[in-house]
Amino acid sequence: MKQTPMQELIEYIEEYQPKNKVSDGIWSKAMSLLEKEKQVIIDSVKWYMNTEGMINEDELAEDYYNETFKQK
Numbered sequence: 001m002k003q004t005p006m007q008e009l010i011e012y013i014e015e016y017q018p019k020n021k022v023s024d025g026i027w028s029k030a031m032s033l034l035e036k037e038k039q040v041i042i043d044s045v046k047w048y049m050n051t052e053g054m055i056n057e058d059e060l061a062e063d064y065y066n067e068t069f070k071q072k
Contacts, residue, residue, distance in 0.1 A: 004041070004069050006034040041065055 003011070010030050017023040042061045049057035 002068060004034070004037055006030060006037045007069060010034060038065060038069075041069075 010027075013023065013027055013030060017026065042065050045061040045064050046057045049060055054060065
């Protein structure tokens with residue numbers, strides 16, 4: 001499965017970090033950054049689709065993200 005860098009970091013945190021206040025803060029920040037990363041990818045795909053004259057770029061960009069970087 002193809003993963004974004006933030007998805008790889010989150011997987012690492014889940015596997016190797018003990019649960020405590022520090023890792024909970026790291027976990028929370030990583031999840032926030034994952035959402036930002038997702039939006040950057042979707043916005044980039046939408047921009048490309050728009051320049052190519054494709055319609056429904058909002059929907060298509062979300063579909064592209066979901067197919068390329070499937071979440072667990």
